[in-house]
Amino acid sequence: MIILTRPPGALAVGLVLGVVFSVLNVISAYVAPLADDSLAAVAAFYGPMFLAWGLAGFAAARNSGKPLVGLKTGALVAFGTFVVLTIVVIVRVNLSLPLMTQRPDWQNLIARFKASGFENLRTYVNYEYLKGAPFKILVASTIGAVLGFLGGCMSLAFRRRTVAVR
DSSP, X not given: OHHHHSHHHHHHHHHHHHHHHHHHHXXXXXXXXXXXXXXXXXXXXXXXXXXXXXXXXXXXXXXXXOHHXXXXXXXXHHHHHHHHHHHHHHXXXXXXXXXXXXXXXXXXXXXXXXXXOOSOHHHHHHHHHHHHHHHHHHXXXXXXXXXXXXXXXHHGGGXXXXXXXX
């Protein structure tokens, strides 16, 4: 798993995961555009993503025997995943804005728009999404670091041992 132990490789894995989860996000939005983000739906979407971040940390730390390698890898993979996912979500929201305004979980956003002084809903939505993006990416990267570290710690039990030849 040499690809995961180097930052460009971990970031590339994160970007690929970002594309995969973005496709799933777009498909689910197409299939059920007015579905509310229930706890079950959120867990079904983010659970596999979080698992992938932990597995990346596990794989990266397995060869080195250093859980901190897993932490770094998990953070980078999560960062890449969420950068792509955030961009795609903003594009998806812009392409389906009239439909999005009918979602029950958007009613607070609509109320904030009316009180915001913004004249254009699209501008306000983009402002809100872009304003929140750095924090969301930071939180995701932190979760990835924690899960990568846990995966790295768990990898110690499965570490490949080399036998010294005398």
